[in-house]
């Protein structure tokens with residue numbers, strides 16, 4: 001295809017993590033419902049191959065959701081893309097069941113995702129980073145297509161593609177402590193294993209982990225176990241790790257129905273979601289990991305060893321390089337005592353910011369409408385509300401915490417959410433083909449069959 005005639009798809013997905021993988025499957029399963037349901041789709045992913053938080057695939061780290069919240073089951077329990085179907089195909093189903101555990105390791109869930117992506121790989125291009133999304137130059141006043149500029153890789157030249165619908169799912173953005181730059185000795189948790197493997201572990205005599213969330217606790221445990229000769233410091237802004245509430249009533253905030261409660265709720269009910277249920281996901285740690293760490297510290301104390309040190313009520317105020325070491329400035333305890341800690345590696349498990357598509361949308365952003373607080377206005381079907389002349393669809397998978405609630409950046413609801421997006425795209429296309437005004441369904445069925 002020449003540069004002047006870009007290929008055109010009904011849907012182009014930007015990013016191919018679990019959210020858009022789930023969408024690719026939902027669109028594929030639409031096809032079985034009839035030819036009018038068939039849409040052409042292409043997914044562009046900047047990584048050279050599929051990878052889901054690869055740098056945090058620590059041994060024994062487990063999923064924080066049930067395996068039944070996989071890519072498909074809540075939308076279509078009979079799908080051949082379920083986690084159970086994967087176990088069956090791998091010959092492990094009986095042994096998995098014998099474990100009597102809802103929470104597989106992240107390593108096994110990653111295998112599942114790789115297995116699923118291999119079955120839709122003809123619609124995915126890896127090593128393809130989308131640089132911008134814009135209006136087709138000189139296009140009709142009714143903008144029904146968008147143009148995506150795709151950077152090339154060593155194997156593929158850069159190019160442009162066009163789409164009637166774009167689904168942006170580029171994931172969370174790593175957050176570093178203010179004024180802290182990453183380097184070979186200062187890492188964010190999102191790059192942890194890659195950076196750790198580049199070190200010479202016996203040379204890591206003192207390491208520090210900043211943060212009080214799940215990743216911080218898992219990395220602290222990993223470093224303590226992997227580096228038996230090293231001191232491991234855990235720098236915690238609170239008094240200690242807080243437990244993630246995954247008890248049954250609290251877990252209902254992740255149910256598909258909770259999205260409607262949030263979306264159609266008042267400001268007051270939305271605020272209550274966050275106030276009461278933040279501790280289901282944010283800056284909290286699984287009970288088992290907390291107990292593991294406490295046990296290790298206690299057993300050391302019994303043996304007269306002090307290797308695992310928790311600096312609670314402590315904040316990082318600065319980081320600088322001193323020779324081969326990293327010097328971390330700290331404000332410690334209730335009196336904000338100033339201390340310095342020299343270490344061989346500093347891991348900032350300081351979380352993420354929500355997905356932010358503004359950079360990708362560039363000039364297109366001015367056609368996207370915002371609410372009083374400056375956030376995108378989003379339809380119930382995850383489509384950004386735009387000027388009426390923009391008839392193409394810009395959907396977001398992620399970055400919709402303000403409109404759709406807690407599950408926006410999580411796996412819990414991806415099966416249903418991607419079904420809703422697929423349903424919306426198919427319904428809007430059917431309306432266009434029939435010459436009807438394009439109707440945006442408020443509620444689209446979870447099960448596409």
Ligand SMILES: Cc1cc2nc3c(=O)[nH]c(=O)nc-3n(C[C@H](O)[C@H](O)[C@H](O)COP(=O)(O)OP(=O)(O)OC[C@H]3O[C@@H](n4cnc5c(N)ncnc54)[C@H](O)[C@@H]3O)c2cc1C
Nearest residue numbers: 015017018019045046056063064129130170171410411412
């Ligand atoms: C360590 C860790 C563990 C987690 N565990 C859980 C869990 O157990 N349960 C849960 O519910 N949630 C969990 N989460 C939350 C996490 O957000 C989801 O698991 C999941 O990654 C969301 O999928 P996604 O596809 O929306 O985003 P991502 O998985 O982040 O995928 C986004 C993809 O977009 C690609 N991309 C970005 N920009 C571009 C571009 N311009 N062009 C092309 N490609 C691009 C990225 O390379 C990436 O592959 C975890 C998060 C972390 C960090």
